[in-house]
Amino acid sequence: MAKQKKAKAETAGGLLEQLRVPEGPVDLTTYDPRATTGFTGVKDDGKLALEALGAEVSDWQERLFAEGRKGAERSVLLVLQGMDTSGKGGVIRHGAGLMDPQGLKITSFKAPTPAEKRRGFLWRIRQAVPGHGMIGIFDRSHYEDVLIARVRNLVAPNVWDKRYDQINDFEAELAESGVTLLKCYLHISPEEQKLRLEERLDNPTKHWKYNPGDVDERQLWPDYMDAYHAAIERCNSEQSPWFVIPSDRKWYRNWAVTTLLLETLKGLDPQWPAADFDIAKEKQRLAAT
Amino acid sequence: MAKQKKAKAETAGGLLEQLRVPEGPVDLTTYDPRATTGFTGVKDDGKLALEALGAEVSDWQERLFAEGRKGAERSVLLVLQGMDTSGKGGVIRHGAGLMDPQGLKITSFKAPTPAEKRRGFLWRIRQAVPGHGMIGIFDRSHYEDVLIARVRNLVAPNVWDKRYDQINDFEAELAESGVTLLKCYLHISPEEQKLRLEERLDNPTKHWKYNPGDVDERQLWPDYMDAYHAAIERCNSEQSPWFVIPSDRKWYRNWAVTTLLLETLKGLDPQWPAADFDIAKEKQRLAAT
Numbered sequence: 001m002a003k004q005k006k007a008k009a010e011t012a013g014g015l016l017e018q019l020r021v022p023e024g025p026v027d028l029t030t031y032d033p034r035a036t037t038g039f040t041g042v043k044d045d046g047k048l049a050l051e052a053l054g055a056e057v058s059d060w061q062e063r064l065f066a067e068g069r070k071g072a073e074r075s076v077l078l079v080l081q082g083m084d085t086s087g088k089g090g091v092i093r094h095g096a097g098l099m100d101p102q103g104l105k106i107t108s109f110k111a112p113t114p115a116e117k118r119r120g121f122l123w124r125i126r127q128a129v130p131g132h133g134m135i136g137i138f139d140r141s142h143y144e145d146v147l148i149a150r151v152r153n154l155v156a157p158n159v160w161d162k163r164y165d166q167i168n169d170f171e172a173e174l175a176e177s178g179v180t181l182l183k184c185y186l187h188i189s190p191e192e193q194k195l196r197l198e199e200r201l202d203n204p205t206k207h208w209k210y211n212p213g214d215v216d217e218r219q220l221w222p223d224y225m226d227a228y229h230a231a232i233e234r235c236n237s238e239q240s241p242w243f244v245i246p247s248d249r250k251w252y253r254n255w256a257v258t259t260l261l262l263e264t265l266k267g268l269d270p271q272w273p274a275a276d277f278d279i280a281k282e283k284q285r286l287a288a289t
Numbered sequence: 290m291a292k293q294k295k296a297k298a299e300t301a302g303g304l305l306e307q308l309r310v311p312e313g314p315v316d317l318t319t320y321d322p323r324a325t326t327g328f329t330g331v332k333d334d335g336k337l338a339l340e341a342l343g344a345e346v347s348d349w350q351e352r353l354f355a356e357g358r359k360g361a362e363r364s365v366l367l368v369l370q371g372m373d374t375s376g377k378g379g380v381i382r383h384g385a386g387l388m389d390p391q392g393l394k395i396t397s398f399k400a401p402t403p404a405e406k407r408r409g410f411l412w413r414i415r416q417a418v419p420g421h422g423m424i425g426i427f428d429r430s431h432y433e434d435v436l437i438a439r440v441r442n443l444v445a446p447n448v449w450d451k452r453y454d455q456i457n458d459f460e461a462e463l464a465e466s467g468v469t470l471l472k473c474y475l476h477i478s479p480e481e482q483k484l485r486l487e488e489r490l491d492n493p494t495k496h497w498k499y500n501p502g503d504v505d506e507r508q509l510w511p512d513y514m515d516a517y518h519a520a521i522e523r524c525n526s527e528q529s530p531w532f533v534i535p536s537d538r539k540w541y542r543n544w545a546v547t548t549l550l551l552e553t554l555k556g557l558d559p560q561w562p563a564a565d566f567d568i569a570k571e572k573q574r575l576a577a578t
Contacts (some may be wrong), residue, residue: 100382101390164461207564208355275496
């Protein structure tokens with residue numbers, strides 16, 4: 001109980017407000033990737049605070065799930081974007097991992113297959129939209145279609161340029177259909193990425209996570225930043241805002257995304273559904289068995 | 290560390306062997322639903338022991354996932370069956386919830402839709418088979434097609450009677466394609482079910498889980514037991530055995546299924562994949578960035 005109170009106090013400032021990207025021009029170099037916005041304490045405190053969120057975020061998740069089972073048409077969709085090693089998987093493991101896996105729908109988007117490409121870039125995204133009552137998580141997303149697709153010239157400029165509007169239309173449609181988006185850019189420095197890639201090379205239990213292509217992508221860092229600036233700036237609205245998560249400190253990143261998810265759930269304020277049967281009568285029927 | 294050692298000692302006996310249903314006639318009345326087979330201790334010990342399994346089972350899960358990403362064609366499929374309130378959801382929440390949700394594929398089977406029925410009872414099951422490196426979990430399964438389908442006469446006797454062989458063929462096919470099945474029957478007493486249904490009726494945060502149809506099903510308990518006897522007896526092979534999990538004690542049930550999963554993963558013994566790149570060369574390339 002003490003733990004939960006502490007976590008509550010720390011989120012009282014409203015992390016959603018603090019980490020939200022203001023509308024207008026975006027320059028990620030003005031964001032400190034080592035910041036611990038909204039949190040007072042060091043690493044060990046952060047890990048404890050994350051654990052302490054478990055019970056509360058699970059409770060809200062179950063309420064959302066419960067109302068979804070009884071006809072409410074709402075869901076949450078956490079979109080995780082960031083450079084390699086920024087910790088999309090870590091957030092899912094340590095943050096989403098606190099919740100009931102039955103209420104999660106996690107989709108990891110790799111390079112699209114030829115069949116997926118034929119159907120337009122949003123087709124596979126639409127397939128993965130969470131059902132009512134679910135928390136969806138995208139590990140990469142439709143934003144790759146204006147990030148790697150732009151940086152790597154996978155499509156012509158007039159094609160990717162149209163996609164910002166297409167994404168805005170798509171996200172407006174999601175909002176109308178009851179999906180609350182939480183779009184998080186996990187912000188790491190190139191120096192931190194280098195350390196993390198070195199660690200993967202040094203540790204045999206992490207070799208499977210290393211891909212020589214990561215170094216090629218790394219060399220295009222400034223191009224990726226330009227693409228991120230455009231994506232965040234052009235697809236950042238009141239209804240579907242972006243959040244920049246300082247991510248050089250893994251513990252802060254995990255705490256921050258989980259806190260944003262918790263605040264989002266609380267904002268939806270899902271309620272335990274009322275009984276759709278006669279309680280007294282059911283008690284009698286059950287007693288008679 | 291101390292915790293992990295304790296848990297290891299407790300599983301040293303081999304719970305897979307202890308809870309496995311021997312081939313031959315099956316009579317569930319001879320199994321004690323309050324047993325704590327393979328575990329020495331009471332409720333609080335059981336909860337601690339479950340927590341202590343978290344790190345170890347997650348580690349094996351990640352190994353399985355890693356080898357799957359590098360070409361190994363193996364997966365695990367946990368099938369959960371049991372009467373209403375036996376705790377299929379509880380096992381997923383508290384046991385599977387210890388693992389990384391990215392490596393889980395959970396499917397909850399409800400009454401089949403008309404489109405699903407047209408395709409044959411195994412069609413939707415095949416759609417949900419876990420990919421390489423994944424741990425699949427079925428909350429109910431193809432066994433419903435010889436359980437409720439039989440008890441409720443949803444299909445003619447000659448139809449459900451053929452399904453046992455069809456299930457055996459399907460499961461043999463799964464085994465050949467690298468899927469290790471772990472089929473668990475969560476064994477509760479009718480008295481315990483009554484208590485749990487009463488609790489759902491008494492607790493407004495659980496009303497959404499209550500369905501008046503549960504009492505109707507409850508009244509058919511002996512018929513369901515007959516159907517379970519037939520299903521377990523006729524679909525119980527060396528390669529694809531059934532396990533009966535005493536489930537009147539929730540803490541034991543969660544510990545037992547998680548332990549069976551851990552032993553299954555250890556039996557597969559997935560190894561961290563070796564680097565498929567030149568480590569020294571990659572270190573140089575990275576250093577140059």
